[in-house]
Amino acid sequence: MASTEELLEAYAEWRTRSNGNPRLTNMVRGWDRVIHFTTTDTEQGFTMRVEGQQLSDLAIGHEGQPDVVVTGSSEDFCDMFWGDLNPSEKYMSGEITLLGSQQDVMRIDAISMVAFLDS
């Protein structure tokens, strides 16, 4: 189980890497979205925004109407943000779930894999 501080720290690192990766910023061109994260173990909500090809800070709590809802354990989110976990593995096993339109889910899936591979 990861604390909220640990998760925010891991995300901040992931965000810096992602916003500086041209391949990733190209993948979110024209894709402004609100993404909610929900941890299954600590039952904590977070909100991330994609705006103008940049990822926002991770806000604590659910804000706004989400386009995609990502659910998983705090530990898995931390590992994913640190780049230690292949997100594909967790999607396939159903330990991390993505809820949203087909195209949005497809985009998140691709973005998270590219972030992992480029980390």
Next chain:
Amino acid sequence: MPHREERAVAEQDRECEVVVVGAGYSGLAAARHLARLGVDTVVLDARHRVGGRSFTEVSEAGYSIDRGGQWIGPSQDHLAALAAEMGVATFPTWTEGQGVELRDDNRHLYVGLIPTSDPEGAADGIACMLHLDLAAFDVPLDAPWDAADAATLDAQTLATYLDTHLTSASARAILEVAVKAIFGAGSAELSLLFTLFYLHAGGGLTNLARTTGGAQERRFAGGSQQLAEGMAAELGERVLLGAPVESVAYGPDHVTVSARLVPSDAAPTDPAATAATVMEVRARRAIFAMAPALCGRLVFSPPLPGNRDQLCQRMPMGAVTKVHAIYDEPFWRADGLNGQIVAPGSVLESAFDNSPDDAPHGAVVGFIAGDDCRRMETAGPAARQAAVLEELARAFGPRARTPIEVVEQHWPAEPYTRGGPVAVSAPGALTALGPALRAPVGPLHWAGTETATQWCGYLDGALSAGVRAADEVLHALKGEPVGLD
């Protein structure tokens, strides 16, 4: 049309409202839809079995094998409904463990969709797949030729697109493997517009390439052909097998289909076939539930409109040999492997665990596709089998060299299919001739998975295409206007 004097047994002739040519999934779905509404329907198929590109057979050593289409995935609702109706269970494709990537002389293990031995290349590939899929979703499913930039997209091949948008050679090779497995054709054979349409119809390239959550997610316990057999059982004596159609005479409101009644699965040129009795089925409407290339081999009188025939000439079948290697057990699972292989440049570029869910033996299924299929046809079965086993041994170890049995289904040599898994379209064909794909010609209607707008090329698309053609016929029989294009 055969001369009258050639026809020995006139009492074989049938009269009905609708004749359906082809008893694959599409033709049977069309006929069943019509029969349930009380329309007098006759179905003809050249073979002595139903199912078309779905073909489940017990091998010489006694193993039940799907030699053709075999998978069902999420959103294939027509197929799922049919399986539920027939009481045919599905089970997940085995995905537990790691896949094997064979590249040059190296062997890597990977998890997920894309081999990750070259992370930079894999990231390049995933980004490209996303952009391809996003472009695909902009192509209208019912009329891809009406896409905003249709002419530009149809003037280039998928290969041109991939060569332009990928910087990594390893990603380019992996995507080529996926394309060949999906289409039975290399990216240089495919119009970019056609590819985008096809990807859209199946929910995107990522979806088509996936097992879990995608097109290869589940299989049918007992094989996919059962669903065709179930539909045929409902149709009963309306289905005539061993009746290859040779010619079609038609007027504004009538059609006469001539077939030979062939006593065995003789090739079209065998004396048993050429000497067989000719029968005629006279109907008000006909549905041709077969790939365009096969339609183009029938003799129509009067000849089909130029654009319809040109379309049949310009939608060739892909080329695929489906190979099963059967073992006494799925031994690779004990080594933590899921049975999947991605091997760019090898003879069997992609493979999956195809073991049954209810028996102890193991099976690997692999695809020799596109130009590899054509090249290996020339090499012959012994060379094919040796190459396949050598590759399986590289992936799974020396035990793979000694299967109980190797079973090949070389679809291009099948006289009543001539390739597979699907018909493809080279540049220029869709924009020039696409509307002829479904547009009826007088009393003639076109079904088959190639005419589907959802899951085109798949079993699910075959079903919806059959029902769509049947609905067209129902409108026509009521004197209502017909034609969606």
